[in-house]
Amino acid sequence: MAGSQIEQWQEPELQVDESVETAATAAAITLAPAPAPLPRPRWQRRLAIAAGIGALGGLGALLWWFGRTPPHPHILDLSPSQSQYATAQAEIPQLSWQVSYPRQVETLVLRGYAPDGTLTYGPETFDLSQGLPTNLLPYCDQTRRLLTCREVPLELRRPGQYRFELTLLPNIALNLPPVRAESSLVTVADLPQPTVVELAPDQVIYSEAGTQISAATADMAPPVTEAGIQVSWIVTNPQSLQDLLLVVKRPDGTTLGGRRFSLRDPQNPTQVALPDALQPFCQIQDRLICQGVPTGMLEVGQYQFELTPVPVNLSDRELPAARQSEVVNIEPRPVRIAAFTINGNEAQPKYLVPVEPGQPIPGFQVAWRVEGGSTAKVELLPSPGTVGLQGALSMPLSPAGTTTVTLRVTDGQNPPLVRAVTFETFNPRPNQPVVINQGSGAVPGGREGAPASQPAAPVRSRDPLGESLRDRESSPNAPLSDLQTRPLEDLNLQF
Incomplete structure (x- = not known):
């Protein structure tokens, strides 16, 4: 069969040498196909195919890894x-x-x-x-x-x-x-801001705590109680309130103190609620209304109150405008000199004190009792100065002849009360009789040739006191001088 195939390709007109033909015949014999090999098992072929596909996939993955774009965040x-x-x-x-x-x-x-x-x-x-x-x-x-x-x-x-x-x-x-x-x-x-539309004290004039009101003092203001000055206020938009600041000042602007009331529920800060201190006096509806809130201010003086609403979420905004009350005055308790005595008896404006020449100058005892409040001030002048509301002192008379003792009481606001006592010393016997011992000389007014052993009768000088008394009868403005002849017990001066 192989020979016939070779013959088909030979051209009839070609002349072939015998030597060449012999070589070609030998080559044809040499190139004759070998027997066909036995086929491989199917699983080996599949494995080879899978290995090839894997190699191609790995190569593709490697190329993608080096050429990929990382994911962008979005x-x-x-x-x-x-x-x-x-x-x-x-x-x-x-x-x-x-x-x-x-x-x-x-x-x-x-x-x-x-x-x-x-x-x-x-x-x-x-x-x-x-x-x-x-x-x-x-x-x-x-x-x-x-x-x-x-x-x-x-x-x-x-x-x-x-x-x-x-x-x-x-x-x-x-x-x-x-x-x-x-x-x-x-x-x-943002809801409307809270605003204080009213702030007023219950009274503008109080009397000091403990002042007794009687028929004689019925026109006085009622005394302040232990709760102190009481104030009332009205605030709009309470649902936006965080706090209320109540500040008390003097009329000149000096701050005396203040108090902060929190209007937020501690369990739920988003809800408005009254603190315990305001619950007896306030109610929240469309407005916050508080009546008779005690401030504790009960000392004598003048006070002015200021209420500031603090809204929620204030951040860096300014506080709403504060509202001020009118000035409240707590007047001091009236002062009164209940007793002022000299040596146990009611003090008189003036005393004349007889002092014998060469005798010690007597002293006296002054006692006093003053009714007044916390601002009452008592002075005993010229010394010792400020004293208590009640007391007694022993004081000497001045050798200058006149001593004035003044009791001065003030409440710090009204004109002072003054009681003064003057002591004036005098000599009860200004013209003592002069006794001269008789000697060889004659005695004026005596008899010449009188025996020396017989004392001469004392010469009674003219009494100017009597003349002054007679002169006083004709002149009502003349000074009183008959005290020299009155007994001491009538002078009521038991020093």
């Missing part, structure tokens, strides 16, 4: 939990967001803008290079592919409209631009 969602918030209910905006491939993000930046583009919040930065920051842990969950944050609170209490922007800053090695997303518009509403 903001999948940025939205507020609600579109409106009310600061009066202590509500603040809350944001939720979702970010893909958070491990490719180094920093999150959150900003808030007003509708006109003015920056009004932030920027607030969250560092993700070391994982979730501490302030996001309560609100966020992070996996390799996704960061999900729910209702993250924002410290934003100023009323207005806001649009929030979240910016992703990828890792520097990725050389990627920042990724930004904006939220929908958020409105922070």
Whole structure:
């Protein structure tokens, strides 16, 4: 069969040399096909096919790995939990967001803008290079592919409209631009501010505590009680109240003290509630009305009260205007000199004290008792000066001849009460008879030649006191001089 095939390809006109033909015949014998090999098992062929496919897949994967682009982080969602918030209910905006491939993000930046583009919040930065920051842990969950944050609170209490922007800053090695997303518009509403529309004391004039009102003093103001001055007030919009500040001052502006009343429920700060100190005196409806709130101010003086409402979520806003009351006056208890005695007897305006020449000058005892309040001041002049409301002192007379003792009492506001006593010393025997011993000389008015042993009769001088007394009968303005002849017990001077 092989020979016939060779013959078919031979051209009849070609002349072949015998030597060549012999060589070709030998070659044909040499190139004759060998017996066909036995077929391989099917599993080997399949294994070879699988190995080839695997090699091609590995090569493709290797090429993809070196030529691939790393995944880019994206903001999948940025939205507020609600579109409106009310600061009066202590509500603040809350944001939720979702970010893909958070491990490719180094920093999150959150900003808030007003509708006109003015920056009004932030920027607030969250560092993700070391994982979730501490302030996001309560609100966020992070996996390799996704960061999900729910209702993250924002410290934003100023009323207005806001649009929030979240910016992703990828890792520097990725050389990627920042990724930004904006939220929908958020409105922070504010209720009307609380206002003090009335602040008034229950009385503008009090008497000092302990003052007794009698028929003679019926026109006096009622005394202040242990509760002190009482004030009443009315405040609008109490639902937006955080605190009330009650300050007491002097009319010149000097602050004496103050008190803060918290109007928030400790268990639920979003609700307004009366503190224990105000519950007996106040009620909350559409307005806060308080009547007869005790202040404890009961000392004598002048007072002016100031009430300031403090709204919730004040932040950096100014306090609303305070309201001042009219001036309240606590008048001192009237002072009265209940007793003023000299040597146990009611003091007289003037005393004449006889003093024998060469005899010691007597003293006297003065005693007093004054009724008055806390501001009463008692002075005994010229000395010792300020003394108590009640007492007694022994005092000497002045050798100058005249001594004046003054009791001065004042309540610190009204004109003082004054009682004065004058002591004047005098010589009860101004003209003593002169006795001259008789000697060799003559005695004027005596008889010449009288025996020397007989004493001469004393010469009685003319009594000027009698003349002065007679002169006084004709002149009513003449000084009283008959005290020299009156017994001492009639002078009521038992020193």
